Amino acid sequence: MGQAATQPSTNWHLKENAREHHTSKFSGDELVVRRGQAFTVTFSGTEQPEQNLIFIAETGPKPSKATKTLATFGISSTASTEGWSAVLQSSSSSSVSISISSPHNAVIGRYRLSVQSTASGSPSTARLGTFVLLFNPWSSGDDVFLPSQAECEEYVLEEFGIIFAGNKDHISGFGWNFGQFQGDILDICLSIMDRSLYYRQDPVTDVSHRHDPRYLGRVLSAMVNANDDQGVVLGNWSGTYEGGKNPTSWTGSGEILQSWKKSGFKPVRYGQCWVFAAVLTTVLRCLGIPTRTITNFSSAHDADGNLRVDEFYDAEGNHLERGADSIWNFHVWNESWFTRNDLGPSYSGWQILDATPQEESGGIYQCGPASRNAVKEGEVDLDYDCPFVFAEVNADCMYWNYDSATGKKTLILSKSTEIGASISTKAVGRDDRVDVTRDYKYEEGSTKERDTFKKARKKLGLEDKFDPTAPTPEEIEQKPDISGKFKVAGSLEVGRDLNLLLVLANLQPYPKTVDVKMTAWSTLYTRRPVREIWKDSISVTLSPKEEKQFPIRIKYNEYQQQLTTDKTIQVTAICHVEDGIQVLVQRNIALDNPAINVQVLGEAKVNKEVDVEVVFTNPIDTEVMDCVLQVEGSDLLTGILELRIPPLKASEKSSTKFKLLPSEAGPKHLLVNFSCDKFPDIKTFKMVNVTN
Structure with missing residues (x-):
């Protein structure tokens, strides 16, 4: 490579390049650009005609041309679409400005860029620094091109x-x-x-x-x-x-x-x-x-x-x-x-x-x-x-x-x-x-x-295989004598009693006696049963073509201790029909958290503090403890704000205020997560319109 020249000073034109490459939102002082698109670099410390310059872009542990992780290219009159290229923008006695283009299918990642000069007879290489190359959905040659x-x-x-x-x-x-x-x-x-x-x-x-x-x-x-x-x-x-x-x-x-x-x-x-x-x-x-x-x-x-x-x-x-x-x-x-x-x-x-x-x-x-x-x-x-x-x-x-x-x-x-x-x-x-x-x-x-x-x-070769576990045609063909379903009556909210109706209908023109075994289990969202909440059984006779409703109430204090943080309950009724086939009635219930209210108090402006108020009312008749409010939002807050809130008695309302300092205009989202011992992770978000 010859002797190493003095380290030139490199101007990566961060603002202009980032604007062109849709990378302005990255923070930091390293250039981030997208492949298949030109970017400008200016560097000093070259005292020779620019046509003798050779650029080297390399990435990964052992860069090579064969693996397309190393490219060497001189200055050309036009940008190449096939490989890496450099086009001269301007030059003076002390600095050179060039526009570098990468191919549409370049390897993405962090690159090291160097320049080699042969002007003084012996080649010398200078490191210009590093930049990061990303996929480019705005460029029609890229595999990830998205026209909209x-x-x-x-x-x-x-x-x-x-x-x-x-x-x-x-x-x-x-x-x-x-x-x-x-x-x-x-x-x-x-x-x-x-x-x-x-x-x-x-x-x-x-x-x-x-x-x-x-x-x-x-x-x-x-x-x-x-x-x-x-x-x-x-x-x-x-x-x-x-x-x-x-x-x-x-x-x-x-x-x-x-x-x-x-x-x-x-x-x-x-x-x-x-x-x-x-x-x-x-x-x-x-x-x-x-x-x-x-x-x-x-x-x-x-x-x-x-x-x-x-x-x-x-x-x-x-x-x-x-x-x-x-x-x-x-x-x-x-x-x-x-x-x-x-x-x-x-x-x-x-x-x-x-x-x-x-x-x-x-x-x-x-x-x-x-x-x-x-x-x-x-x-x-x-x-x-x-x-x-x-x-x-x-x-x-x-x-x-x-x-x-x-x-x-x-x-x-x-x-x-x-x-x-x-x-x-x-x-x-x-x-x-x-x-x-x-x-x-x-x-x-x-x-x-x-x-x-x-x-x-x-x-998949499944259609002709004999499967000993598969149902026989007779099993599938059997028609049930009754039908059933669970209906929700009232709200589905943690902290309230759960009211359901089991609706059974006799499909036959003659009476039918049915024994019903019912269970309710708390489950994970994967429907894995965790704890039994409730069970009951009833025996009923349905007249010909009759439909009957049976109210079911599962009280909050019955399910509160058993509920998982997924807040899901599976209710099942197995109906054993006299002289008929069994009927399975099931319903998966997802309960909602109580509401939290978020208000932005005033106008949200760039670099001006604005107050936000979060209000939560304890909906149950016992005290809730270990209350924590977590807030985050890109361009509204740095990092995550965590606020501890005193315990809340039955039906008591808490109001928490904090400040935002928006850093960019446009529609932004504030995410709020309120947790306490009875209601983990009540989430909401608020759109905040930030003006300049």
């Missing part, structure tokens, strides 16, 4: 998101601060890539693949969970969260990623599906891959890959944990936007990635990218993990009665329309829910949907 400006702003630049939860009968949403531009989040995202198993096994090959969003999406889906590596978040679905934070208490990704770094890259405790999806959103948006969170209601976890989910109940109506299949009230994953050069244009667009560790893929807990188009069409033989995602939204559901004494199981009913409902994501530019179910499957119950299901089974 509004979608680029939402899926790459927006730091606030809404994640939908609850269940299909009762959808709720909570705010999340992705915070992809906060402090050192970009550095943390780069170090996540460098800690992956792929990098540790073969760093050179791993870095050379970082031009490909498909490759990186898969690697990062593995790294956000901590199952195989020193990943970011450790999952916990036990219902007890000692030694860490309850997954429901997080309000943003920043705190999680910072904790991971601060602890010396030890997994952060604890996460559940929405935490994994939200952190993956942050990482991918930070790197420039358009990404959103998707919530699927009544989501199947098909552990044995037969596109069927089996649920077992005993004669008393208790939900049994048998087998590894399950149906979650909801499950959150990601969609990222990029082309699938490996599958062809009809499978490009939204790709499903899932960082929640559910099943191994290629020996690692990673999932995707599965093309959403492939899932909809039942093309389950395409990469990656299409059968698993197809089952999540479209498996058939079998409900069995299991007798532990004899080991005998009897099919109660099968449903093909139960799984994959109200698939939801946040609207572009608005705080609304958009239903994308039709993008995942044809209309439930339509012939097209059934044909697609059969096609998927055929591709």
Whole structure:
């Protein structure tokens, strides 16, 4: 390389380049630019004609031209679209200004830039410094190109998101601060890539693949969970969260990623599906891959890959944990936007990635990218993990009665329309829910949907196999004599009694006697039963074609101690019909928290303090203690504000005030999380319009 010259002073034109490259929101004094687009650099200390300058851009541990991690290029008259190039902007006796362009498919990451000069006969090399290169959804040559400006702003630049939860009968949403531009989040995202198993096994090959969003999406889906590596978040679905934070208490990704770094890259405790999806959103948006969170209601976890989910109940109506299949009230994953050069244009667009560790893929807990188009069409033989995602939204559901004494199981009913409902994501530019179910499957119950299901089974070789656990045609054909359902009567709020109606109807023209065994269990959102809350039984005779209603009341003091922080209850009635087949009636109930009210007192202006008031009224007739208010919001507050609040007596109202100091104009979101011993994690968000 010759002798090292004196260190030139480099002007990276941070403001102008950032504006052109949509990277102004990154803080810090390192240049952050997007690939396939020119940026300007000015440097001094060269006393020779600029045509003798050679630039070297390199990334990764062993840069080479073969792996496309090293580029050397001189000054040319026009920018190249194929490789790296430099075009002279201006020069004087003391400095040179050049415009550097990277190719559309450049490896992303941190680059070292040097300049070599041969003017004085012996070559000398000077380091100009480092810059970070990201994906470029604004550039039509990039694999992540997203033609809509509004979608680029939402899926790459927006730091606030809404994640939908609850269940299909009762959808709720909570705010999340992705915070992809906060402090050192970009550095943390780069170090996540460098800690992956792929990098540790073969760093050179791993870095050379970082031009490909498909490759990186898969690697990062593995790294956000901590199952195989020193990943970011450790999952916990036990219902007890000692030694860490309850997954429901997080309000943003920043705190999680910072904790991971601060602890010396030890997994952060604890996460559940929405935490994994939200952190993956942050990482991918930070790197420039358009990404959103998707919530699927009544989501199947098909552990044995037969596109069927089996649920077992005993004669008393208790939900049994048998087998590894399950149906979650909801499950959150990601969609990222990029082309699938490996599958062809009809499978490009939204790709499903899932960082929640559910099943191994290629020996690692990673999932995707599965093309959403492939899932909809039942093309389950395409990469990656299409059968698993197809089952999540479209498996058939079998409900069995299991007798532990004899080991005998009897099919109660099968449903093909139960799984994959109200698939939801946040609207572009608005705080609304958009239903994308039709993008995942044809209309439930339509012939097209059934044909697609059969096609998927055929591709997986399931259609002809004899399955000893499958129901016989006679079992499926049996028609029940009665029908039943649970109706909600009144509000579904923690702190209030739960009022339901069991509605039973005799479908026959002759009387029917029915013995009903009812149970209510507190569950996790994965529907795993945790504690029994209540049980009862009734015996009734229904006249021909008669419908009867039976009121059920579960008092707050009966369920309060048993409730999990997921605030979900499963109510089940097994109806033993005289001379007929059993009927299963069930309902999953998601309770709402009491309300908290947030008011901005005055006008929110850039760099001017403004007061906010949060009001909470204790709705129950006992005192609530350990009250804590947590507040965060990008461009409104630095970090997380935590305020302790004195205990509140029955029906007492608390008012808490604090100040915001907005740093940027535009619509911003304030996230508020109120916790106490009786109501953990009451969340709300408030849109704050900041003016200059």
